[in-house]
Amino acid sequence: MVIITAKRKGELMRKTSEKILRTLLAVSVLATAVLSSGCLDDEEEISDSTASDNRQTSDGGNAESSEGSDNKYDGSVTGSRASKLTFSGSDGISIARKQREAEKPMGEDGTQTVFVYMCGSDLESENGLASGDIEEMIAGSQSENVKFVIQTGGAGAWADTYGISAEKTQRYVVTGGEISLIEEKESVNMGKEDVLVDFLSWGIENYAAAKMGLIFWNHGGGSISGVCFDELNENDSLSLEEIDTALTSIYDKMTDKFAFIGFDACLMATVETANMLVPHADYMFASEETEPGYGWDYTEIAGFMESNPTADTAELGKTVADSFMASCEAIGAGGEATLSITDLSRIDELVKAVNDAAEEMNDISSDPALLANAVRSIYTVRAYGSNNDTEGYTNMVDLGSMIAATVSGDKADKVMSALEKAVVYNIYGEDKDGSTGLSTYYPFGVSGSTELATFGKVCVSPYYMTFVDRIAYGAQNGSTDGYSGEKTWLADGAVYWSDGDYSDYESNWEHYNNKTDNMGFCGDKSSVQIDVGPVLDDEGTFYFNVTDDTINNLASVNCSVYRVDEETGELIEFGVDQSTKVDFSSGLVEDNFSGQWYMIENNLIPMFIVEKNGNSSVYTSPIKLNGKETNLRIAMTQDGNAYDITALGTWDGVNENGESARSVVPLKEGDVIVPIFNTYDSEGNFAGKAEGDECTYSGDNMIEFVNLPAGDYRYSFVINDIYGNVCYTGFTVFTTDDDGNVFFTPEE
Structure with a gap:
């Protein structure tokens, strides 16, 4: 794989600026959307030459089978799914997949159709982003040889641009620079596999082409929750199994694979997704990370298809990826986005290699250390x-x-x-x-x-x-x-x-649940047992020791800080940080808390560690932004005693259905921020939420890491075991003075 980097400028940047303008015009009757993600650059050809940092290519091959593989393609695979893996203790794994005796194009040379399963959801109803992408398709597809065949649904409201109805499921064709409504029916659940089957059956019967693609447009949640969350039907979504079943249902109606199946959605570039798609497509286009709300640049995509009707699908994929990254860069995001193009004919070799490696993971898992x-x-x-x-x-x-x-x-x-x-x-x-x-x-x-x-x-x-x-x-x-x-x-x-x-x-998993709103105090049933402490040593360091027989259950230790509400007596949680030192060889855990916390305009805010890499950390802070609950993502880099703190923007996170919000939304000058704190009773039971003082974002860096105001607080070690469970040590009083000194007073 080759690594390439440079800055993309000129014509493509001009087009991405036009893309943003078109989208904003399309959503003028709705809320303004300013969503972001990190971005990259350049326009290198797919090759084997090495250049630099974060653009990777390989020679691919789109081979029909994997080298050295015992897997087989079997047109007689039966059932609702198109692949089957069988495990043998002596021979390892074998894979059987549906495969046609010969692939035959389904349309005249030069014709191209992309089916778009467009589940609008809040991306459309709140921001008009689906309508914006349809406008891009119209702008890019100027001849009759390129068609976008679209099914719309799953949104509570649509922009007025094309008369799309939230009460109907509608089918449109975009071609020759125009959009036409072909048919409509009563609203259906876009998260149901039979709805996908009906759309694709109708589509390939009426709009088959020499080269065909399929795009799932919406939110994504990865391998577990899937894609296309219908906000009209309790955010029901299509699981990978349902997508496989739907595609298998139309398998015999097709004489050729889709050239590509793409996900203009978050988190769908998974090995499980790719594996499921092998019998159905040549390539997968998808992102490992969340995507910005603007998503793919369909003007660039359609333009490439118009100009390059015989181009290899991998080249089309490169255009999808590069134009997506250029769009990200144009909205000033920085660093967060990903997109990959996967040759599905190579997945069997990867599956076999993963299984062989996982055998070693399984072997070592019987040894606790x-x-x-x-x-x-x-x-x-x-x-x-x-x-x-x-x-x-x-x-x-x-x-x-x-x-x-x-x-x-x-x-x-x-x-x-x-x-x-x-x-x-x-x-x-x-x-x-x-x-x-x-x-x-x-x-x-x-x-x-x-x-x-x-x-x-x-x-x-x-x-x-x-x-x-x-x-x-x-x-x-x-x-x-x-x-x-x-x-x-x-x-x-x-x-x-x-x-x-x-x-x-x-x-086996009926009662499995390792997440709860309440704190679980460490006790006799905890997988990590405390031998000594938490106590103060002779030098005033707050510490505890893990028992020798449970050290191997310890994954990490954080700390949590609280203040007692004088009116209710409840504990107001400031958050969870990584101010601890852990020695996994001895089981010694020491506090490294400096007595400092995070503030916006002299107001304390809740902060929870998300990830740490060397001296750089990312945190999340629950807030209300202009009256709506969300999370403020914050990055902090430490250089000695100096801290560089940046508000990255807001992100709604993952809901109870596994639906991931699209990428971080930058703050705007004038945004009103209200911190939201979790509160607990003395037994660690969740009591509710408390709001802090509001402040208005001025456009400047407002976040500081400063000494806590002098007073009494509470502290707890947060112990994370290797299985994902968490337990808290009992609350310990600590005091800060006007000079920022910290004094722990644990109970005897």
């Missing part, structure tokens, strides 16, 4: 979306980074080699350095059994499934002693991705 090291390493690698209690959990981690952090030698090298072959173009912002193009699921935080059961139906590796299941077992039981999931996941002849009965698997 090695399992602890592996999980601690996973917590340090590149993750996407959010994985914290405040914003919610997307539970998506970079595949290549995770394997490199947990597996050594030849097996890890083979995964990276297979990734480089599969991901033929990969572009990412400076803040997403190390992104390898495909992510995978890891259970940082899980509520209930549904999430894990869903992953069991799409996981690409029996060994990795066993590793994940072992973590879930540990979360339930405080250790992995007695785990026997291998009998299920690694049973000889175990079948994956099929119509099999998963009820036994689901019952």
Whole structure:
């Protein structure tokens, strides 16, 4: 894979500026949308020449099968899904997939159709972004040879631009610079697979072409919650299994694969998504990270298709990626965006390499010390979306980074080699350095059994499934002693991705829930046990020791700071920070709290650590922005005793359906900010929320890291175990004076 970087200017930047103007005009009757993401640059051809930083290419190949693979393509694969993996204890995995005897184009040479499954949701109803993208399609498709066939729905309101109705499900064709309403019906749930089947069946019957693509347009949530959340139907979405079933339903109606299936949505560049798409398309276009609200540049995409009707699909993908990044840069985001182009013919080789590497992960997981090291390493690698209690959990981690952090030698090298072959173009912002193009699921935080059961139906590796299941077992039981999931996941002849009965698997997780609104104090049932403390040593350092037999359950330790509300007696939580020192070899944990906290215009604000990389950290702060609850993302870099703190913008996080908001929205001058604090009673039970004093954003950097006002506060160590569970030590009083000194007074 090749790395390339430079600054994109000139014509493409002019076009992206026009894109923004068109979108803003389209949404003049709605709220102004200013969404952001990090961006990159340049216009290099896909090649094997090396240049520089964050634009990666490989020679791909779109080969029909993987080198050295025992997998097979089998047109006789039956059932509602198009692929099947079978595990053998002696032979490893074998893969069978539907495949036609010969692929035959379905239209005349030079014709191109892109089907767009446009679930508008709040992206349209609040910001008019779907209508803006339709306008781009009209601007770009100037001949009859390029068609965008669109189904609209899933939004409570649509911009007036094209007369799209929120009460109807409508089908449009954009071609020759015009848009035409072809048919409409009563509103249907865009999160249902039969609705997708009906649209595609109608589409390929009436608008088949020599080259066809399919785009899912909406929010995405990754491998678990899928894509296309219909706000008219309780944000129901299409899971990967449902998409596979829908595409398999129309398989026999097609004589050719889709040239590409793309996701103009967040978090969908996952190995599970790519694996599901192998029988259905040649390439996948998608993002590992969240996308900005503006999404893809359809004027550039359509223009490339018009000018290059015979171009390789990977070249089209490069245009999608480069124009997307240029759009991001034009709105001044900086660093957060990703987009990758994946050759799906290479996925079988990758799946086999991942399973071989995951075998090593599973082997070491039976050793408590090695399992602890592996999980601690996973917590340090590149993750996407959010994985914290405040914003919610997307539970998506970079595949290549995770394997490199947990597996050594030849097996890890083979995964990276297979990734480089599969991901033929990969572009990412400076803040997403190390992104390898495909992510995978890891259970940082899980509520209930549904999430894990869903992953069991799409996981690409029996060994990795066993590793994940072992973590879930540990979360339930405080250790992995007695785990026997291998009998299920690694049973000889175990079948994956099929119509099999998963009820036994689901019952294993029926009571699994490691997230709650209440604090859980450390006690006899905690997986991490305290031997000594928390107490003060002779030098005044606040510390505790973990017992020798539970050190391997310890993942990390944070600290949490509170103030007692004088009127209610409740504890007002200021947040969670990483001001601690942990020695994993001895189990010694020491406080490193400076007595400083974060303020906006002399008002304390809640701050929760999101990620830390060296001297740089990202935090999230629950706030109301102009009356609406959201989260303020804040970056801090420390240089000695100096701190550089920047408000990145607001992000709504992940809702209860697993729907991830699109990227961070920059603050605007005049925005009204009200901090929101969690409150607890003395037993650690969640009591509610309390609002701080409001302030108005002036456009300047308003956030400071300063000494707490002199007074009495409460402190707790926050202990995170390797299974995703959290426990709090009892509240300890500390006092700050006018000089910023901190004095702990733990109970005897």
